[in-house]
Amino acid sequence: MSAAIGLYRPGTSLLHRAPAGLKLAALVAAGVASLAVRAPWEVAAVLVGLALGYALARIPVAVAARLLRPVLFLLVPLAVFHAIVTTWQHAVVVVGVILALVLLANLVTLTTRSSDLIDAVVWVVRPLRRVGVDPERVGLLMHLGIRSVPVVIELAERVRDAQRARGLTTSVRAFAVPLLVGALRHADALGDALAARGLDD
């Protein structure tokens, strides 16, 4: 869950120095281009290119692998399914493309500060100002979202501990209700803090 936070690895490589907007644009372009991939050798070429990118950014293999673990649950069954139902070539293309896109997205996250990514998004949504969207607010919302992930995880752990202390229960409601109440209470406190720090002034 903490994928969006604390992943950034400081560095000075070309990839680190590239503007966040450019990296985001490249990610979108790669997503569109991925629809045109047809042959296994094309997938292989892309993966080699990505490996070079990771090397350039000096990301240890262990770090890259750890970030891939969550998607393996999806990719392995998908590969097996396609290999049986269609052809192994097709399996390689489907799974390879998803793998490549995840690798690319992770590479962007690893080499870009979240604040720079958010600034890029804020820049992109600027034209929406005309229809009443405040880009600064959009950025703040993203920051608050990222900041709230660890807070809510901690809250969930506390609720689970409290449940354990009272004897194990599998009731979803007994977990969800205190978590929701806690989250709302946190939102209130956060609102106070934002007001105290002059957000609306």
Place this chain on the structure above:
Amino acid sequence: MLIEFDGVSHAYDEYRFAVRDVTVTLTERRIGLIGANGSGKSTMARMLNGLVLPTSGRVTVDGLDTARSGKEVRRKVGFCFTDPDAQIVMPTVAEDVAFGLRRRGLSKAEIRARVEAILARHGLAGHHDHPAHLLSGGQKQLLALASVLVTEPDLLVMDEPTTLLDLRNARMIADLVANLDQQVVMVTHHLDLVRDFDRVLVVDGGRVVFDAPPAEAIDHYLQLMASPR
């Protein structure tokens, strides 16, 4: 700075008052607010920066009415909450400190310099780009405090800043507060923290029931808590 409560009440509805008819003038450098849970001391503290507005009466800070000039008041009054997790709004340490400096017409270089300086002063220099959630409890409260102090408020209001901290961290915050140039109003259950303050108010049932130098005020509070309701 001159803080004035003039006939101030804050009511949730017709019958339930958080603060009831408080009139008090505060000028001292170190002011403590002590009282039981739900006594109204926290509400009083929140009135100092317009976070809570009086339903009747007037709160002025340096002559500014908190209801009418909230923005100007908040520029002068920094507020430190009990739970730093709620106060830290940005994902990383430096971003959170910089948050308070937005829209002050400062250049990026100047913001950076001020952030660096305040982090160094609070022993957080090495944590510049660290995610805030990886800090220890004491470090989080330091960060929350640094983020408030970077805006150079004239008055610092602290609402139970040490309640969630262990003894060592509580003492660290106390030392830090002792060395501040700012005027401080502190709400606390840690009576030791206000022992060398200039003036301590005991709040009970939404009213200021005792107002004296710390030693007498603390004695009064201890007696109040020992007596049956």
